[in-house]
Amino acid sequence: MTRITVGRLNPVTDDEIARLVSTQSRDELAEHITGTVPEPEPRSRRRRRLIVGIPLVGAVTAAAVVAFSSGWAGPQPAEAAALSFQREGGYLVVRVQDPEADPERYREEFRQRGLNINLKLAPTSPDKAGQVLFMEDGDDPAGRIEAVEGSCGEHACSVAVKVPENYRSYASIVFGRAAEQGEMYATGPGDEPGEGIGLPGIDDYTVTEAVAILRARGVAVEYRYQYRGSDQPYPHGIPADKVDPDWYVHEGLVGSENQAILFVGPEPND
Amino acid sequence: MRPPDDRRRRFEELYRANHDPVLGYVVRRTANGHDAADVFAETFLTVWRRLDDVPVGEKARPWLFGVARRVLANHHRGARRHTALTARLASELRAIQRPGEEAAGADILTRAFAELPDDYREVLSLADWEGLSAAEISVVLGCSVNAVRIRLHRAGRRLARALSEDHPPRPAARARVQEGDPA
Structure with a gap:
C-alpha cells in the first residue's frame, strides 16, 4: 500500500532555515559550546543508573543526564569496557559488562583480542532473558565456543561466552535480555505484521483463530492490548484471562524462538 | 582519552x-x-x-x-x-x-494530520520531513525497526481513514465501530 505523504505539511525546509542563520551565528554557538567544560565524569555510571531506575521511556531527563555522562572524559579503558576477559582453565571467559552497549563495541573488544565473534543481546520476554536465542560457530581445532546462560536485564547481565584459547574461527551469539519498559521484543525475519510468526495477514484473525493456529504449532502466546492506538489500561501487556476470545488481532511479533506476542483489542481492523 | x-x-x-x-x-x-x-x-x-x-x-x-x-x-x-x-x-x-491558521483550516490533510496521536505524527514527520528511513527512525526513537514499520503502517492507515471519513460521509460503515464494544 502506498502511504499518503505528509511532506507538503512541512512547515519549513532545511534550506529555508539555512538561509536565515548567519555564519556568525553558527560559529558563535559552536564556539560557546566547545568552550564549556563538561562536568567531571561520574565514577560509577552504573550505580547512578540504578538510582534512576528503569523507566527510560518516561524519565527522559534523568536518563539523559545519566546516559550522557558516559563518554567525554575518556574513562580508563577497563572502566569503559563493554566486556571483561578472563582466562580460566584453557578458556577465555568473556562476560558482558555493559548490556546496553552497542554490539559494535563488543565486536571491537573481541577483535582487539584477535577474535571474530559477534555478540548481541536482543530484547525478549523475561523468561527468555539470559538464554541463548541464536548461536552459530565455526569448526575450529581449538574446540567449540560455549555460551553460559544466566540472568540478563537492562542494567546487569551475567551471561558469558567461553572461548577456547587459540580459537580463531567465527561465531555469532545472541542472548536474550529483558526488554525495557515499552520496548518491542526482537522480531523474526518478517517485516509485515504477523509474518514473523508465520501468520501474514494476521489482522484478519480473531484471537480465537490466531491462538488456535499458534497452539497447534506449539507456540506460546503473550498479549499486548491495543485500542485506537493506545495500550491503556494495560501498558505492560494484558493478562490472558482479560483477553476476550472474540477480540481482533492487530499484529503478531516474535517474542523469542517459540513465543508470539499478539496485539489484540476490541476494535476490528479496517 | x-x-x-x-x-x-x-x-x-x-x-x-x-x-x-x-x-x-x-x-x-x-x-x-x-x-x-x-x-x-x-x-x-x-x-x-x-x-x-x-x-x-x-x-x-x-x-x-x-x-x-x-x-x-x-x-x-x-x-x-x-x-x-x-x-x-x-x-x-x-x-x-x-503556516497561518486559515491555511490549516482549509486543508483536510493538515487537519487529519493534526488530529493523529503524537507518536503517529512523529513517525510520519520523521519519514516525510526529515526523510528518514525506518532504520534511521528506529535510531531516533530508540526502538526496533519493526516497531517503526508497524507504527508507520498504522499511522498511514489512520491518516487514510481520517481523510476518507472527511470526504464522503459513510455513516453505515462507521456504525460498526462502537467504542468499547467487543464486537
Whole structure:
C-alpha cells in the first residue's frame, strides 16, 4: 500500500532555515559550546543508573543526564569496557559488562583480542532473558565456543561466552535480555505484521483463530492490548484471562524462538 | 582519552554536517525561534558532552535527532533555559514564516494530520520531513525497526481513514465501530 505523504505539511525546509542563520551565528554557538567544560565524569555510571531506575521511556531527563555522562572524559579503558576477559582453565571467559552497549563495541573488544565473534543481546520476554536465542560457530581445532546462560536485564547481565584459547574461527551469539519498559521484543525475519510468526495477514484473525493456529504449532502466546492506538489500561501487556476470545488481532511479533506476542483489542481492523 | 583538538575537530565536523538538519528538526517542532534556539543549543551541548557516544557514519544524524527529541521533550515539560548565547540565533529564526491558521483550516490533510496521536505524527514527520528511513527512525526513537514499520503502517492507515471519513460521509460503515464494544 502506498502511504499518503505528509511532506507538503512541512512547515519549513532545511534550506529555508539555512538561509536565515548567519555564519556568525553558527560559529558563535559552536564556539560557546566547545568552550564549556563538561562536568567531571561520574565514577560509577552504573550505580547512578540504578538510582534512576528503569523507566527510560518516561524519565527522559534523568536518563539523559545519566546516559550522557558516559563518554567525554575518556574513562580508563577497563572502566569503559563493554566486556571483561578472563582466562580460566584453557578458556577465555568473556562476560558482558555493559548490556546496553552497542554490539559494535563488543565486536571491537573481541577483535582487539584477535577474535571474530559477534555478540548481541536482543530484547525478549523475561523468561527468555539470559538464554541463548541464536548461536552459530565455526569448526575450529581449538574446540567449540560455549555460551553460559544466566540472568540478563537492562542494567546487569551475567551471561558469558567461553572461548577456547587459540580459537580463531567465527561465531555469532545472541542472548536474550529483558526488554525495557515499552520496548518491542526482537522480531523474526518478517517485516509485515504477523509474518514473523508465520501468520501474514494476521489482522484478519480473531484471537480465537490466531491462538488456535499458534497452539497447534506449539507456540506460546503473550498479549499486548491495543485500542485506537493506545495500550491503556494495560501498558505492560494484558493478562490472558482479560483477553476476550472474540477480540481482533492487530499484529503478531516474535517474542523469542517459540513465543508470539499478539496485539489484540476490541476494535476490528479496517 | 581523546586529545582535546581531536575532540573539537570531531565536534565541528558533526556540527557542520548536521547544523541545518538538526535545526530544521527543532524549528519544525517548536512554537517560536526562541524555543528553537534553546533546544538546538542544548542539543549540541549534549553532543559535545557525549561526543564519544555519537555513532560514526550514517547513524550519527538520526542519533542527533534522538538527542534533540529528548531535549524537546524536556523543554515541553517546562524545563526552559534561555541562554544568552542563543539570542542571536533566536532573533534570526524569528523571520520564519509559519503556516497561518486559515491555511490549516482549509486543508483536510493538515487537519487529519493534526488530529493523529503524537507518536503517529512523529513517525510520519520523521519519514516525510526529515526523510528518514525506518532504520534511521528506529535510531531516533530508540526502538526496533519493526516497531517503526508497524507504527508507520498504522499511522498511514489512520491518516487514510481520517481523510476518507472527511470526504464522503459513510455513516453505515462507521456504525460498526462502537467504542468499547467487543464486537
